[in-house]
Amino acid sequence: MSYGYELYNDSGNIVASSNDRTLVTYAKYTLSGSSVTNQITYDYIPGAPYNVSGQTTLTGCYTFGLPGGFTMADNLFLGFTVPVGRSVFVRYLYKPAGRLIISDQPTLTMVVAGPLQSVSSYPATWGMIGYNDVGTATFHSDARVLKILKRIDGTSFNAGGHSPVFFMSGNYFYHKLASGTRRLRMTGVRLDSATTYTRRCNNNVGVSLVADQIWETDPLGNGFLASVDLTLI
Amino acid sequence: MSFGIEILTSTGRQSSDALNTYGIFYILQCNSEAGSASIPEFDSNHGFYVPRVQNSNNHQIFTWNNSTKVFTWAKSNGNLHSSDFSVVFFRGYV
Secondary structure (H helix, E strand, C coil), X not given: CCCCCEEECCCCCEEEECCCEEEEEEEEEEEECEEECCEEEEECCCCCECCCCCCEEECCEEEECCCCCCCCCCCCEEEEECCCCCEEEEECCXXXXXXXXXXXXXXXXXXXXXXXXCHHHCXXXXXXXXXXXXXXXXXXXXXXXXXXXEECCCCCCCCCCCEEEXXXXXXXXXXXXXXXCEEEEEEEEEECCCCCEEEEEEXXXXXXXXXXXXXXXXXXXXXXXXXXXXXXX | CCCCCEEEECCEEXXXXXXXXCEEEEEEEECCCCEEEECCCCCHHHEEEEEECXXXXXXXXXXXXXXXCEEEEECCCCCCCCCXXXXXXXXXXX
């Protein structure tokens, strides 16, 4: 490295580099849901048939839309947090049409994250600004850096006393209907405790599935988990 | 704090340990329904990737070979898949 900066932790690993773009939290919204039909959910177990393990019926479900005035962009990520014991599912989250957000919780907190904004967007009266080798600001001490803990892989996490926020697109779970048609289904998580969660897949009540169909793709393989101090946004 | 640096911010001191997070270091633009790309700098032991398919109901199957450093995307069924999407690669040592 001949330009910029690298910061190391006490294990000798890089914790920040001017060549990487950190994600910054821009905004949070409280979403209010509309009541919808109950849903059937399944624990995700790699390699297991989807309609056998951990099947439960979510009652008192709600569907959510994006906040009024909010415009989705290619470089933005949307995250959701729920209370312990509750679940959230998304489908087509980054598509212009067909987006679906469902929870068994009537309100959801949504966090918007994206690459660092231009330097002029921040006060810049103190602290540090980092630039990469093409002159793009990649760190600003006044920006609220999103602390990304891990990929959503089903294992426990340490949110450091802050709120765990799940960023996922939900576009990963295929199953076959009785007609043989393949459908993308909603994927999501249930927060089990302050440090654990279960990956889950969701299906409409009344849809006839093909029995013992093995997972065709890895649900939630494209999501990540972050620790967010919601009081700062 | 016994290591690294601390930065004074509008919300108090933030240490380099607190910065311990993943950052975006590469965005792969995919312009075909199926294909592959070499990303020598990526190590799946210290990072992950996030596909962002926005214009198709059909989602590719993505695989990463950490030995050959080759990323591949393949159609998951016979229907039309997106040929204009991105994959965001994160790295970090959390």
